[in-house]
Amino acid sequence: MHIIITGLHMEMTDAIHGYALEKMESLEKYIPRDDTSGKLTIELSKTTNHHVHGDVFQAEARLHMRGKETTLRTTQDDLYKAVDILKDMLTRELSQHKDKERSIFRRSAHKMKALFKRLI
Numbered sequence: 001m002h003i004i005i006t007g008l009h010m011e012m013t014d015a016i017h018g019y020a021l022e023k024m025e026s027l028e029k030y031i032p033r034d035d036t037s038g039k040l041t042i043e044l045s046k047t048t049n050h051h052v053h054g055d056v057f058q059a060e061a062r063l064h065m066r067g068k069e070t071t072l073r074t075t076q077d078d079l080y081k082a083v084d085i086l087k088d089m090l091t092r093e094l095s096q097h098k099d100k101e102r103s104i105f106r107r108s109a110h111k112m113k114a115l116f117k118r119l120i
Helices: 014-030 079-119
Strands: 002-008 039-047 056-065 068-076
Touching: 002 014, 014 039, 014 079, 039 079, 056 079, 068 079
Parallel strands: 002 039
Antiparallel strands: 039 056, 056 068
16 A cells, blocks of 8 residues: 655654654555555644634545545644544544455355355
C-alpha cells in the first residue's frame, strides 16, 4: 500500500510525519497482498473555527483500494490524538470490508458445495 502524508496550514515536521506513517503502516494487514493499487492519502491540517478557542487539528484520510473508496475525517484539539482516532476509524472500516469479502466468498463456496452434492 502506498501512503502519502501531507500537511496543510502547518509545518510538517519529521516527528509528525514519522508518527503518522508508523500508525498507518499497521493498516497494511487489512489489505490483500495481491492488491497493488492500494493508496492511502493522509492530510493533516490546522484549522480554526470562530467559536472554538485555541488550535484545532483535522486529520483526513482518503483510501483507495480494489472495490473500496473511503474518505474519513476527524477533528481534535491535539494532532497526535487526531491521528490515533483516524487510525482507529480506518481499522474499523477496513476490518468490516475484509469480513464482508470473506463472508461473500464463504457464502458462494457453500452454494458450490451444495450444488456438487446434488450432482453426486
